[in-house]
Amino acid sequence: MQSIPIPNVSLPVPFSPEQASTFAPHVDALYVYLVTLTAFLTLAVSAAIVFFAVKYRRRQPDELPRPIAGSMVLELTWTIIPLMVAMTIFIWGASIYFKAYRAPQQAMEVYVVAKQWMWKFQHQTGQREINELHIPVGARVKLTMTTEDVIHSFYVPAFRIKQDVVPGRYLQTWFEATKTGKFYLFCAEYCGTNHSGMGGYIYVMEPAAYQQWLAGGSGAESAASQGQKLFQQRGCASCHQVEAGGQQGRGPTLYGIFGRQQQIEGDGAVTVDESYIRESILNPQAKTAAGFQNIMPTFQGQLSEEQILQLVAYVRSLAPAGQQPGAAAAGTQTTSGPTTGGVPPSQQRSNPLAPTGERQGSPAPQAPPAGNTGTTGNANRRP
């Protein structure tokens, strides 16, 4: 689909939000096309009606016009031509959609947990934010999202993106900001009393400013290392090996499991992705790995969505060198992605696309913030 060129308009379209992502010009171009079509068709039909209404207005109270039954040629014309025009809209719309909902393999990842009525973000480097998200301009950003309660919808008008966030699932969307600035973030799916208050801002920053912002965080611990702590605290380590070549425990060894095809009890195999790890934590019986007993207890209700995401990040980090977290198993379509090699797991958390690549292993060595379960307490927000 990438091969089909999708038209752009970069001129400002009246009554439209700023164009601040790579999608925006595509959507605006389609908008201009649709408005033009609609205006043309509506004006044409209205003009015909006005013309007929004037020309053939009733002049005599009892006049009777000659009946006209119909015309097959005309019927076919105004069936086939509109259908063909409709197909152009379909193809155009579908090509943008296809692009918008296939997350790129390589992207800076941010975890998003929605709840009534706030948006919580965690960067891979550990920084947390609430109702604000700082991202660098020109980088592909992939959001892996879930919600603690009802359905919400992540909507940034300036980026022309929207994705519902559904409880019990990880859903992904992505964007590439093209303009620095402060843009509205809304919840677009009605979510209860304070629905209209569930919003915030996306801050798109120059890469250097973004790096500065990241560095200024008060000693955030990376998501994966927070996950590692949880892994120890919750006793996961007693059954699951995390070292390469270690002895198999009562549960599958997690080293290198992410992105792999896993045989499951019964029939078939699943790709180990974010959703499968989440499901295995909350509902271990659903798809037990082949060759293992169904003995793992459920962690349903014991872990917050954010903690689960941290565990996912940790499992992803348990990979041989060369298998980048950002590279594997993006969403439902891909199984395992190509790798870009070479970077040890501990250093993979920086944004692969960030133009300044020197920020490796950035988690500051200070003490981590207090708990990681709170919803508001440990947000590393910048003023």
Next chain:
Amino acid sequence: MSTNTTAAAGREWRSRFPTVNYLNADYGIKSWLLTKDHKRIAILYLISVTFFFAIGGAYAAAIRLELLTPMGDLMQSATYNKVFTHHGIMMVFFFLIPAIPGVLGNFLIPLMIGAKDMAFPKINLLSWYVFMAGGLLTFSALLFGGVDTGWTFYVPYSTNFSNTYVTLAGLGIFINGFSSILTGLNFIVTTHTMRAPGMTWFRLPLFVWSQYATALIMILGTPVIAITVLLLALERLAHVGIFDPALGGDPVLFQHMFWFYSHPAVYIMILPSMAVISELVATHTRKPVFGYSFVAFSSLAIAVFGFLVWGHHLFVSSQSVYAGMIFSLISFVVAIPSAVKVFNWTATMYKGSISYDTPMLYVFAFIGLFMIGGMTGMFLAALGFDIHVHDTYFVVAHFHYVMVGGTVMGYMGGLHNWWPKMTGRMYPEGWARFAALIIFVGFNLTFFPQFLLGYMGMPRRYHAYPAGEPMWQVLHVMSTGGATVLGIGLLIPAVYFIWSMRYGRFAPANPWPGTGLEWRTASPPPTENFLVTPVVTWEAYEYRPIEEMQVIGPGAPDQTVGGQHPANRGVETEER
């Protein structure tokens, strides 16, 4: 402008009426509440849907007032959420869905096909009682404290989070569904079995075709919403785990089930209006509808394809990309039969004798507004475009163009067109034209700015919006101003319709004149519709010299007087 001559003419016509018609055949409240006459049941529906429309309209006024300012300063968020929910529930389930089938469908189908009544008169009355039971139950839920889930009742908010009267309101909608099913069943059986001799399928007025297609959707689709609402109640009360992910359920499954009914329900709302427009175009241009069979079959095509497009409400709900593409493709296909109808109506006007009577003004309004409503539907069916405008005011504007610009315009046009038949009185033409103009202007002023708001990113169901966007407030103020004009425009007909029942000019049997069988009996018709069973020997919309369009049966009041048709007599005295 009733001069002495008009009054005298009126008395003259009065004397020619059959002394007994369906309105005065019996008196007393009991004779109405226990009636099996489809015409009286239609009047019962008219009163009840008007009541529910007024309630829905009052909620709309509250919404528009709140949105005058960016801050949520008129009411609290919880109240606002209930207000838009109540507006949606009342308008969708208790006005848009039952209005045209319940009022005009019930009144006209037996008359148009030359039958004495519906196939199942008792079931017809039952359907009204079921409708009232559902409507009043839901209304009581709103009065007790209300519902705040939106009319779409999305889970898990509605099942696990909302502390409002979801179950009671849902029960009302569940019960109301049976009314739709009974009405649909009656329409289908009546159309199949009760047609007069000579009334073949292709001689049926297009109104009947469209109502038939609507009835198909009603009986096939409504059971699904009934099951969905039932599951919702079970989930809410007993946590059975169909929709709750914590119990292994799937919240998106609810959306599939809900829209499997609610998208076809959109066609339950618009097809009857198209039914009306086909009749009005023919009557007020005095020409057969161009491409009769294309218009007839496009109704059926809409009914069939309408069941295959529900997924376009789920483009951003985690549905697979490929499913999204299929639903998008079919959504474009379903737009075509609607376009075909519009083109055929327009072509019907070519070389017609176009009157500017009020029903025709509503036809003009319908075609223009429905064009915009339909075309913006194509915007929303375009996947990549929908991502941006999904759940914004763009969607709100779109469906109001279809539902108000389409359904309400058709309903109003139909009411004016058949008001003489229903009541035996003419409405005041001058006031009616004035009101139609006010409604058209008010409607556009209300809803056009909402397209712009939506594209600018204003999400729907928002109690407050960013104060930092002055243009948003400007557009909202325009919209509220327009809603005021629209509200006034809708009050005018309410007043003159009631006025006309006592003071309106007496209507002849065939005031326009039209060709349908309903015009070939007295106004208002006798209880048994036709004193002798009509035998149809002419095609649909076959206009003849007016003197030949005789009313059927003895007691026919409709004879030309002094070489001039009664309809024109009336128009003359009214207008000059």
